[in-house]
Amino acid sequence: MAYDRDEFVRLLTDYYNFCNRTFWNATIAQAPAGGWPSINQETLANLKNNDTVIDLFRHIPYVEYVEKDLIHAPLVMKNTPVIDYRHEDVQKKIREGEIEGIAAPFTGRDPAIPPSCACIAICRGRSGYQVVLDTDDGYIYWGDPEGQHDEPAPELNSSLARFEGDDANEWRAGFNVYEPADFFTICKERFREMNWIGLGPWDMSVMKQNMGWEYESEPDSDSDPEDDFSHNKLARKMTKAGWPGDGEGRDWDRPKFERLVEQGNNEEE
Numbered sequence: 001m002a003y004d005r006d007e008f009v010r011l012l013t014d015y016y017n018f019c020n021r022t023f024w025n026a027t028i029a030q031a032p033a034g035g036w037p038s039i040n041q042e043t044l045a046n047l048k049n050n051d052t053v054i055d056l057f058r059h060i061p062y063v064e065y066v067e068k069d070l071i072h073a074p075l076v077m078k079n080t081p082v083i084d085y086r087h088e089d090v091q092k093k094i095r096e097g098e099i100e101g102i103a104a105p106f107t108g109r110d111p112a113i114p115p116s117c118a119c120i121a122i123c124r125g126r127s128g129y130q131v132v133l134d135t136d137d138g139y140i141y142w143g144d145p146e147g148q149h150d151e152p153a154p155e156l157n158s159s160l161a162r163f164e165g166d167d168a169n170e171w172r173a174g175f176n177v178y179e180p181a182d183f184f185t186i187c188k189e190r191f192r193e194m195n196w197i198g199l200g201p202w203d204m205s206v207m208k209q210n211m212g213w214e215y216e217s218e219p220d221s222d223s224d225p226e227d228d229f230s231h232n233k234l235a236r237k238m239t240k241a242g243w244p245g246d247g248e249g250r251d252w253d254r255p256k257f258e259r260l261v262e263q264g265n266n267e268e269e
Contacts, residue, residue: 001179003138005056008180012120013061015076015184020063021249022191023198024074027064035059039085046094047103048111052135053118057085060120065201074201076121077187079128081202083121105130105143107171114168117141133180140183143175150208151176151186192244194235199261205231237261 009031016028035058044054062084063074070089073081083103084090093102104112104119113119116136123129123145132141139156143149156177163169178186190196194215197205207213215235237260238252245252 001138003135009060011180011184018188018249024201028061029064030061031059036086043091044094046097048115050115056118062086075204077129078204078206079123080121105171140178140180141175148174149176150210154178192247197234205234207231
């Protein structure tokens, strides 16, 4: 498919707003006319991205939050924070050559990923995910550094065959491939069906797709261990608070859910 910067910016903005209504407490800042001035080929030189990717970084929204440390960057999925290319600490690490795990997957190559690829979100270690947009083909590459993806393989995974034998693209092995609109739809759906539950900007309870988890509306010895924060108990608290509301993070009682989580087993009925 053809890469469309403005459409990707729209989709990313929509997903950030969804996360903000659901479990963040932040401001989604839109790029000024002409793009974010601190982002350019000079400040991000060590990424070795092409002009198309730098232009994307200049125009995507960024999440502004009270805590300025990188460890407080909000999560978009399990253990996977947003990347703020405006952030001085991010730019400093890039200048110092600390790129993998900050702005690219661990590949052991230079550059870590092809110049056409834009890393949108990445886990700091091996527990989490990697989200990369390739502006050459317009696709999202979503990977799990621990191995095979827990999500079912989409049809677009057949396109990975063209990279076989290409050392520079070996990192794509095990990644799932999506059109951006489909990718963000899946992410929202994981929240709607409560496989992913946001407990705050930096905390999520997650049941991966290959775990076979199913929501139990009534207490069950298997789904409800003694832990007050078992995933199924958290899901019931969300349901009591009116989740999924309108499906877009609206029309549910988020303060009630947060209150129920704080109360543990002493839940209001």
